[in-house]
Amino acid sequence: MRSFAEEFSFALTLIFQGDAELWAIVLLSLQVSIFAALIAAALGMPIGAALAVARFPGRRALIVLMNALMGFPPVVVGLLVYLMLSRSGPLGVLDLLYTPMAMIIAQVVLVTPIIAALTRQVVETLAEEYAEQLRSLGVSRLASVPVLLWDARLALITAFLAGFGRAIAEVGAVIIVGGNINHVTRVMTTTIALETSKGNLALALALGTILIAIAVAVNAMVSTLTLRAEKEGLRHA
């Protein structure tokens, strides 16, 4: 076994020399997980906000369920999506199994509850703060959802990042529905799993370090955007 230092510098060399194969894997990871997180946000944020303001029987139970789904095991999600997309499954005709789209679907299922639950938390606090104002304006509870979401947008970026982080880091679901097919559905995490099973532990660890670096970079980028937005907001206020 080569030492970690050797493997790590090998991995760095691959990155900085622009190794096409490695870059394609990194790019696919980003594409799949960013898209999954965006779709999950489009679904989860309105759901979370609606749950925060609406009052109906069973609301409490729904919130408990949603919070519990944050811990949905990825491998179970993978299995469920596999059974749906298999040629023998109800959506088999779509021929989506073993494609990046299948991985996006699995990650959306995984991430939507996380974003919805975090949104519910943020919006509920905000709604209490604004309650009197909204009532005096005669805005109904559900009609206030877009306003509340817009005002909570900076806090909601954190919810989005939590979803993205979960999506890009998970391996159990994408390896089942994606199949870890070289040049088609192989992403960072499934590559790490493959290299580990080949006994290339140091290379796997080096790839993991790259994955962490990417996560840090994405978070830093969004944080910069947020900070700039906050400053602009102050200037306009």
Added chain:
Amino acid sequence: MIRSYFSAALMVLGLWAAPASAEEPFIIVQSTTSTQNSGLLDYILPGFEAESGIDVRVVAVGTGQAIRNAINGDGDVLLVHARPAEEQFVADGWGVERQDVMYNDFVLVGPAADPAGVRGEADILAAFSAISEAQAPFASRGDDSGTHKAELGHWGAAGIDPSTASGTWYRETGSGMGATLNVASGMDAYALTDRATWLSFGNRGTLEILVEGDPRLFNQYGVILVNPDKHPAVRATAGQRFIDWLTGPDGQAAIASYKLDGEQLFFPNAK
């Protein structure tokens, strides 16, 4: 502010556009971890892809899971190594025809200290009996793979039921060959592995080959086209073309020429 959101959205869309390149014809091959982990498929497939223009997409799982996926119709070609299960698959109508492709062999690896004293043993059943008597740690695949089926066959032939020792000296990892070798390496356990995975495995620790050469350790690989009568979506023409190539002179020569550290890993034997 709005413009920065807009440009971020454009960037994401740009990311998305990249993989939507022209769709080329492809087939999905359900295969085993040994053919992938050993590097064989990465080595031989570009030759076929260049010649045929057909992209071969390999899903590498255990033989048991590969067969179940194929029964569900989630693959066009099955390339695995568990002859009885393969013949059952064809007999049940899920596959068209089974053909031999290549073989290699299983080896028993274990810690250099060899607590069961099986080093150099010519009889695999005697070696299994010795491990059981010594209650020396043994890492089993435990995942219904071809290797797992072969291992269970040897225990059965030796008259031992290892499931009674499950969790003590007999440890079922429930994972792939490489992952199981990682476990064996970590706990100085014995393990049955195909030679190809062993030769390409990078984390051996103190493990080494202790028993090899018993004819019972023969490991035959077969290829089967998934039956398009059962699953009309099967890409039968492209799949058959791949099978013809694999069992024909070009594919067989490619298999024979794959070497790791000068050692041939698979031996073509299509008829």
